[in-house]
Amino acid sequence: MGNSNSRRDFIKKSLTGITAAALAPSLIKSEVKNTMEGKLIYRTLGKTGMKVPIVSMGVMNAENPKLVEAALENGINYLDTAHVYQRGRNEQMLGEVLKGVKRDSYFIATKVPGNHADRKTGLYTDKTDPADFLNKFEISLKRLGLDYVDVLFLHSVKRKESVTFKPLMSVLQKLKNEGKTRFIGVSTHRNEPEVIRAAADSNVYDMVLTAYNFMQPHLAEMDKAIDYAADKGIGIVAMKTQAGVFWDKERLNPINMKAALKWSLQNKNIHTSIPGFTTFDQLNIDIGVAKDLKLTGQEMIDLKLKDKVAGLYCRQCDSCTGQCSKGVDIPTLMRSYMYAFGYKNLLQAKDTLAEIDLKNLPCNDCSECEVKCAVGFDIKGKINEIAKIDNIHDSFLA
Numbered sequence: 001m002g003n004s005n006s007r008r009d010f011i012k013k014s015l016t017g018i019t020a021a022a023l024a025p026s027l028i029k030s031e032v033k034n035t036m037e038g039k040l041i042y043r044t045l046g047k048t049g050m051k052v053p054i055v056s057m058g059v060m061n062a063e064n065p066k067l068v069e070a071a072l073e074n075g076i077n078y079l080d081t082a083h084v085y086q087r088g089r090n091e092q093m094l095g096e097v098l099k100g101v102k103r104d105s106y107f108i109a110t111k112v113p114g115n116h117a118d119r120k121t122g123l124y125t126d127k128t129d130p131a132d133f134l135n136k137f138e139i140s141l142k143r144l145g146l147d148y149v150d151v152l153f154l155h156s157v158k159r160k161e162s163v164t165f166k167p168l169m170s171v172l173q174k175l176k177n178e179g180k181t182r183f184i185g186v187s188t189h190r191n192e193p194e195v196i197r198a199a200a201d202s203n204v205y206d207m208v209l210t211a212y213n214f215m216q217p218h219l220a221e222m223d224k225a226i227d228y229a230a231d232k233g234i235g236i237v238a239m240k241t242q243a244g245v246f247w248d249k250e251r252l253n254p255i256n257m258k259a260a261l262k263w264s265l266q267n268k269n270i271h272t273s274i275p276g277f278t279t280f281d282q283l284n285i286d287i288g289v290a291k292d293l294k295l296t297g298q299e300m301i302d303l304k305l306k307d308k309v310a311g312l313y314c315r316q317c318d319s320c321t322g323q324c325s326k327g328v329d330i331p332t333l334m335r336s337y338m339y340a341f342g343y344k345n346l347l348q349a350k351d352t353l354a355e356i357d358l359k360n361l362p363c364n365d366c367s368e369c370e371v372k373c374a375v376g377f378d379i380k381g382k383i384n385e386i387a388k389i390d391n392i393h394d395s396f397l398a
């Protein structure tokens, strides 16, 4: 008890050093006027030749079509969604917004997962069906109301063998040859360096979408893999740049998102980023970053809080994998926890857990959790909290 109190006091004390710039932006504003001085900084997505501002829009958590319109009006020209986001409503919402927009004035990327991947190994299996992938992609095109997308990513890849899994890679190539997607890529937020290198070595893929932020413990490896892929002409997009968005699950202490985004973009081989802004004020902040990447002294101090506070971001470092004798998939549970408490995207949190048998989690039978998380998460406590989501009806989450 004494320990947890002093830890709380310590976090509170540490967080009081955060600048006003890091405080949560207000949630009300009907429109964004791009009145800030300066021009957007552009980079080119490798061999694709697509020229994009360094800040694009991750649409995943957004539900307001006006926010997408405001992003486009303010110069953002690359939109990222996925087949599974909001169970299809995200692509549908984009489809409505894009109806009246000139097709050559924006780029759109979506992601489709391969089915029946082995949860533990991340490898595709004999049951993985390219026809299922194809069918899902056709549904995505219909929802978007488009004949083609600019980029189609194989969603959430964590092993090099999955990058080059022939049945799915062939379908992606076929769709590219047919013009249903201009470019193909893989997305990854676990074991990223291996996936990035495999995509670069494949001579098949054009793009990689990867987690990249100031909290990652394997940044040296990440940077080498990103440089390697960029040298081979791969277009690189960074996601999870805000590293969980909040330091605490009460969402009282936001990460300095401006600083976090600027930090990711210091790497010139990150060609663009897809922060998942959900308010007009956040859009304004992100547009500001797209014009001025210089980190202030205070912003650098704010990011150093990572040395003292674990935050909500599971680094997906896999240090815990194999520690639980009952084989619980902890990184997936912790990623879901971040979606729930950091992003407040409860549906995404629940969907992330879809293949885990939450009703029969063995954690209650453990008097003490055997798992030591690399950043000190209370694994059992967090599992107990996130597992409750299974009891909530979808209609309350959507």
Ligand code: SF4
Residues within 6 Å of the ligand: 313, 314, 315, 316, 317, 318, 319, 320, 321, 330, 331, 334, 372, 373, 374, 375, 376, 377
């Ligand atoms: S729970 Fe901890 S050890 Fe496991 S992947 Fe996440 S950060 Fe790493």
Ligand code: SF4
Residues within 6 Å of the ligand: 323, 324, 325, 326, 327, 328, 330, 362, 363, 364, 366, 368, 369, 370, 371, 379, 380, 383
């Ligand atoms: S409490 Fe920890 S060791 Fe026990 S089953 Fe859950 S994750 Fe595994």
